[in-house]
Amino acid sequence: MAEQASPGVGRIRQNDIYVNGIHGRKPKVPTDHAELERRARKAMSERAWAYIAGGAGEGTTMTANRAALDRRVIVPRVLRDVSVRNTGIELFGDTLPAPVLFSPVGAGALVRRRADVLIGRAAAQLGVPYIFSNQGSAPMEDVAAEMDRIRPGSPRWFQLYWSVDEDLVDSFLARAKAMGASAIAVTLDTTMLGWRPQDLNLGSLPFARAEGIDQYTSDPTFRDIVARRLKAVVDKQKPEVTPGAIRTLVSIARNIPGPFLKNLTAPESMESVQTFLSIYSRPSLNWDDIAGLRERTDLPIVLKGILHPDDARQAIDTGVDGIIVSNHGGRQVDGSIGAVDALAAIAPVVDGRIKVLVDSGIHTGADVFKALALGADAACIGRPHMYGLAIDGADGARDVVTNIIAELDLTLGLSGHTAVTDLDRSALSEV
Structure with a gap:
C-alpha cells in the first residue's frame, strides 16, 4: 500500500487554509464540531434539524456516545520519526486513502434536493466510500453515475432496509450489484422507528411527504x-x-x-x-434471514447495528463479512450503550476474524483515532457531513470529511505513530 507522502494530508490541509487566510478568505465550513453544528442549525429548516440532529427520547444515548469517547484519552509518545505517515487501509477489495466512510443518512432532501448525489460527489472527490442510504433522496443509479463521473470506480456500498416484501429485497440487492456496490450493509436496529420527540413534536415524518423514498x-x-x-x-x-x-x-x-x-x-x-x-421494514427480521442472505448476493455482507458481544459472535458464526458497531446515532433507543463502549467490548471478541466498523458520535479525527485504537478497522461519519451539506452543498460535505481525515493524520503523527493499521489500545488510557 502506498504511503501518504510527507508532509502528509493534515499539514497540506492546514497550509491550504492558512494560505487562503493570507488573502482574507476563511473556510466556508467551520473546522470545529461545535461551530459546525451551530452554523448547520442556522442553515436548516426546523423539520430538517429535528430529523438530522434529533435523537431518541431524552437524547441520553447521544450523550453516551460522546461520553464513551471522552473517557478514552490519547497518550502521545515522543521522539519517534513520524515524518512519513500512512492513513490508508484495504477494505473489501478497495484501497482507501483513509479509514473513513460517509454513513447513510435518510431523507437528505430535507437538507438539499437530491442530497445523495451531492454526498456521492463529495465521497468520490475524496476517494472514500459512501454507504448509499436505502431511504435516499435520489436513485442509487444516479448517485453511482455521479461518483463515476468524478472518479470512475469510486467505492460505494448500499444500506439495505429489509422490506416485508422479499421480491423488493431481491430487487434492491440486484440493483446494488449492478451499480457497483462493494458491500451490502444490512441495518438491523430500525425494524421500527424509535421514539423521536423532535419529529413527533412537529408531526413531521419525511417519508409521509415522499422525502427519502x-x-x-x-x-x-x-x-x-x-x-x-x-x-x-x-x-x-x-x-x-x-x-x-x-x-x-x-x-x-x-x-x-x-x-x-x-x-x-x-x-x-x-x-x-x-x-x-x-x-419498508420488517420487525420479524432474524438470524435465519441473515444466514439466507448469502444465497441471495455474492457481495460482502456487513451487519449495521451490532452492540452486544454475543451478537458479534453470532454474526461471525452466520458467516457475514463485517459488522458496524452502531446505535443509529442515538436515534433509536434512549438509554442505550454508547457505540464506542460497545466497540471496546466487541473488538476483542471479533479478534480480526471479520471487519469491524463503528459509527455514532464520531465527530473528529481524534475520535477516529480512538476508534481505531480500540479495534475498529474504519469509522463512519454521519451527522457532520450532513451539517457540511447544509452549509455548502457537496463542497461542504467534502470539506467536513477532509478536515476529519486531516486531523486524523496530524493526531497520528503527534501521538508518535505512523500507520493507522498499527494502532492498538496501548495508544489510549481510560479516565
Missing part, C-alpha cells in the same frame, strides 16, 4: 407492488382535506418521479407513500 419509487418491483395495491382497492376512504394535507400532497407530487401537475392528481402518488410506510 427515491430508492423505492425508482424500483420496478416497488412500482408493481403499488399498481397491485391500487387494483385491490375497491372502496377507498376519502381523505380529510386540510391545509396541512394539501401541503403534504404538494410535497409528494414534487418528490415522486413524473410531472408535478400529473402527480398532484395521480392515485399512484399517495399510494406510493402508503405502500412505502407499510412495507
Whole structure:
C-alpha cells in the first residue's frame, strides 16, 4: 500500500487554509464540531434539524456516545520519526486513502434536493466510500453515475432496509450489484422507528411527504407492488382535506418521479407513500434471514447495528463479512450503550476474524483515532457531513470529511505513530 507522502494530508490541509487566510478568505465550513453544528442549525429548516440532529427520547444515548469517547484519552509518545505517515487501509477489495466512510443518512432532501448525489460527489472527490442510504433522496443509479463521473470506480456500498416484501429485497440487492456496490450493509436496529420527540413534536415524518423514498419509487418491483395495491382497492376512504394535507400532497407530487401537475392528481402518488410506510421494514427480521442472505448476493455482507458481544459472535458464526458497531446515532433507543463502549467490548471478541466498523458520535479525527485504537478497522461519519451539506452543498460535505481525515493524520503523527493499521489500545488510557 502506498504511503501518504510527507508532509502528509493534515499539514497540506492546514497550509491550504492558512494560505487562503493570507488573502482574507476563511473556510466556508467551520473546522470545529461545535461551530459546525451551530452554523448547520442556522442553515436548516426546523423539520430538517429535528430529523438530522434529533435523537431518541431524552437524547441520553447521544450523550453516551460522546461520553464513551471522552473517557478514552490519547497518550502521545515522543521522539519517534513520524515524518512519513500512512492513513490508508484495504477494505473489501478497495484501497482507501483513509479509514473513513460517509454513513447513510435518510431523507437528505430535507437538507438539499437530491442530497445523495451531492454526498456521492463529495465521497468520490475524496476517494472514500459512501454507504448509499436505502431511504435516499435520489436513485442509487444516479448517485453511482455521479461518483463515476468524478472518479470512475469510486467505492460505494448500499444500506439495505429489509422490506416485508422479499421480491423488493431481491430487487434492491440486484440493483446494488449492478451499480457497483462493494458491500451490502444490512441495518438491523430500525425494524421500527424509535421514539423521536423532535419529529413527533412537529408531526413531521419525511417519508409521509415522499422525502427519502427515491430508492423505492425508482424500483420496478416497488412500482408493481403499488399498481397491485391500487387494483385491490375497491372502496377507498376519502381523505380529510386540510391545509396541512394539501401541503403534504404538494410535497409528494414534487418528490415522486413524473410531472408535478400529473402527480398532484395521480392515485399512484399517495399510494406510493402508503405502500412505502407499510412495507419498508420488517420487525420479524432474524438470524435465519441473515444466514439466507448469502444465497441471495455474492457481495460482502456487513451487519449495521451490532452492540452486544454475543451478537458479534453470532454474526461471525452466520458467516457475514463485517459488522458496524452502531446505535443509529442515538436515534433509536434512549438509554442505550454508547457505540464506542460497545466497540471496546466487541473488538476483542471479533479478534480480526471479520471487519469491524463503528459509527455514532464520531465527530473528529481524534475520535477516529480512538476508534481505531480500540479495534475498529474504519469509522463512519454521519451527522457532520450532513451539517457540511447544509452549509455548502457537496463542497461542504467534502470539506467536513477532509478536515476529519486531516486531523486524523496530524493526531497520528503527534501521538508518535505512523500507520493507522498499527494502532492498538496501548495508544489510549481510560479516565
